[in-house]
Amino acid sequence: MRSVRARAALGATLVVAVALTVAGLAVLTVLRGNLTDRAGLEAEVAAREVAGQLALGVTYAELELGDEGTHPVQVTDEAGRVVAVSEDLDAISGTGTAEVTPAPSAPAPSPGGGGEEGDGDDEGNDPARGEVSSEAPDFANGTATVDGETADYRFATVEATTRQDVTLAVHAGSPLAAEQEAVDTVRTSMLAGLPLVLLVVAGVTWLVTRRALRPVEGIRRELAAITASEDLGRRVPEPDSRDEIARLARTTNETLTVLEASVDRQRRFVADASHELRSPIASLRTQLEVGEAHPELLDVPGAVADTVRLQALAADLLLLARLDAGERPGRAPVDLGALVREEVSQRAADRIPPEVSVAHGASLEVxxxxxxxxxxxxxxxDNAERHAERSVAVSVRTDRGGVLVEVTDDGAGVPEAERDRVFERFVRLDDARSRDDGGAGLGLAIARDVASRHGGTLTVGTAPDGGALFTLRLPRQAGTGGEPAAGDG
Structure with missing residues (x-):
């Protein structure tokens, strides 16, 4: 079953069916118990009436056994012999003995106990009186056949002691027909109403689920259309509600926005990379073709320069591809002070050798x-030397739990409106600068991406001399400390 609506309707129907079944069984059990207890109470009353007569000395023949058709009675002695039964009682079960004929040898109580005042052997000496047991009676279910009709009964057994100290057991029954009829009526009503209730539950659940999932279907259709058209500028409809579906729609649109921006960046990257690669490759091919035709005209230094530029551009593109793929940097300790000194030492023969200042007495490890x-x-x-006029300076120090690397130049600086754009890929603010001198516009983009993946930041501001100030902030390696002390290196 693939439909969510169908699964929801089926699940709700099954839950309601189980709940109603359990509730119905509980109701039937309680109803049957109450009616059975009521029948047992009626049987106990009938049994105690007969037991009271026996305790007063009424003979078996004179016993008033009540309505034999409603409350069949059987009286047995201590030996289990039947001494008295209701009239027209043909068969009985559930009382301990199935006999319905009084035993002729059973002792009978002496008559008396119901005489007028003054009767007795001697004045002031009344004959001994029997008693009825005050203990709770025993109950059992059984059957009885009265005047040819068999029915189920609830029997109560009450003990009585006669004047002759004979213990008798009085078994009186109360019919269970009313209990059975009531239980059958309730059960039939439940079974008849259950399918209707389940049908209503299934229908309501289907309709409610359909209404609730209607926005989801709209989202699905729009996503399918976006997939078919590859138009990432489209958005799915957002419901006015504030439920989970509305949040899903908003999250989907946010995802589409991020995806659209990512695809646009990728397209621009591919276009810019193709454009940047085309120039050195074309120049190198031209020089090689000229050299093949006229070896004396081959510009070997120019070919080498184009090759070096092409190699550097390929390395930058490869690094960006690894960064975009989510490559995680290593976690080895790096001394930024020593790293900066090493990089500066390799630029002693550059157009403007950088001046370096590294703080002493503090850990600069990241x-x-x-x-x-x-x-x-x-x-x-490289960026500072490209734009500086006379000086480039770099400093390394600690600041608020991090390590700062600041690179300044005395060039024209970066306009405030362009300080975010300067970190975009293939962006060069100096359009008049030639491509050969200005690079491909990937250096700062790579620098910010690497800083971000190391948990740091890279920002640009204005240097004290008016040029550009690039600030690299990286978190200091855990477990290192110490306060910085200024010094030159």
Whole structure:
């Protein structure tokens, strides 16, 4: 069963069916118990009436056994012999003995006990009186055949002691026909009404579920249309309600927005990468073709430069691809002070050698990939040297539980409106600069991505001299501490 509505309707119907069945059985059990107890009470009353007569000395022949058709009575002695039964009692079960004929040898109580005042052997000496047991009677279910008709009865057994100290058991029954009829009526009503109730429950659940899931169907259709058209600019309808379905629609639209932005970035990345790769590849091919036709005209330094640029661009693209794929950086300890000194030492012959300042007396260790962090520092230094006029400075220090690397130059700086855009891929703010001198516009984008994946940040501001100030903040490695002390290195 693939339909949610059908499963919901079936589940609700099954739950209601089980609940009604359990409730019905409980009602029938309680009803049967109450009616049975009522029949037992009536049987006890009838038995005690007969037991009272026996205790007063009424003979078996003179016993008034009440309405024999309603309350059949059987009296037995201590030996289990039947001494008295109701008139027209043909058969009985459930009383301990099935005999319905009084035994001729059973002793009978002496007459008396019902005489007028003054009767007795001597004045002031009344004959001994019997008694009826005050204990709770025993109950049992059985059958009795009275005047040819057999029915079920609830029997109560009450003991009575005669004047002759003979203990007799009086078994009186009360019919269970009313109990059985009431239980059958209730059971029939329940069985007749159960299918109707279940049908109503199933129908209501189907309709309610259909109404509740209608927005989901709208979301599904719109998503199917988006998938077919590949138009990520479309959005699914959002219901006015504040329930789970409305939240699902909003989350779906947010996901579509992120997906659309991601696809747009990917398309721009592919287009920009193709454009950037086309230039060095075309230049290199041209030089090689000229060199093949005219070896004396081959520009070997230019070919090498184009190859180096192509290699660097391929490395940048490969690193971005790994970052986009969610590659997690290593967790080795890296001393940022030593890393910055190493990067600066490799640039002694550059156009503007950077000046470096590293704090002493404090731990500058962070956790991450040394190679990727070296790429960040190198990209920041390359960017500063490309835009500086006379000086580039880099400093490393601790600040509020983190390590700060600041790279400044005395160039034109970054306009405030462009400070977020400068970290986008293939973005170069100096459009007049040639591509060969200005790079591909991936350095700062790579630097921010690497910083983010190391739990840090990379921001740009204004240097004291008016140029650009790039600040790399990384969390210090756990377990390190110490206060910074300023110093030059």
């Amino acid at each position: 956790s991450g990939s040394r190679g990727q962090l070296a790429r960040v520092v190198g990209n920041l230094l």
